[in-house]
Amino acid sequence: MPELPEVETVRLQLKSKIVGKTISSVEVFHDKSIKGDNNIEDRLRNKTISNIDRIGKLMIFSFVGEDDLFLLAHLKMTGQFFFVDREGGIAGGGHSVAATDLNLPGRHTRVTIHLKDRTSLHFNDMRIFGYLKLTNKKGLEVAKARFGPEPIHPEFDSEWFYEKLKKRKAPIKAVLLDQTFIAGLGNIYVDEALWRAKVKPTRRSDKVTKKEAVALATASGDVMRESIAVGGTTFQHFKDTDGRKGNFTQHLKVFGKQEQACERCGNAIKKIRVAGRGTHYCSRCQK
């Protein structure tokens, strides 16, 4: 599943490629991917993309001269966005990319947005949990209200974070995964942030000290920023149009490292289940 650093990487790539471009037509290959809104083709035709924003893992497209029309896009489990330029160069990503995903449009392409300069944007989604959805200003506000503040944001308030943690009794990992509490941390990055902050995933949220809360806020932001800087964890199979072949996988310290030695103390990394998710941690240096 694409996590926030992957979504942010895709967003930044698409933004650099398609802002200012005008949509000529929209081809829908699967109705579920547009939530059955068949007006999407008519409403997007001749619209010029002015920005791509993001909150949590939700991408928000806006359009020149349209302050009451937005396109929301969510990759969910298996979504991918690929921009194809006139020479066939590809940018984008999302869910782990296989070579066959790059024949576009392909078997899993659900929507293709054709741009007037003969470039195109393809939305692939094998499992069809993701979507593209038109909304208005009010709908956008409702969507945004579902997300808590983001630790990746430079102004994230660790004081607020600590006070809120004190009110929750669930395991700290479950609390960090709750997107309405704080947005953006998925399974991989929660494990990594907890390891960096030396906090055990099963620790009760209200037992986290202030010092640990500050360390956790910092670690959460850092681990995602570092991942974004190298393009996330899912670009193993191709170079994007900027020649980047990003991969944060090699920088992971605990996720997927069960039975391997902890880099900090040498103890074997354990894998357990917390909040229904595979959870990796060091039982010696995470308290």
Ligand SMILES: [Zn+2]
């Ligand atoms: Zn350790």
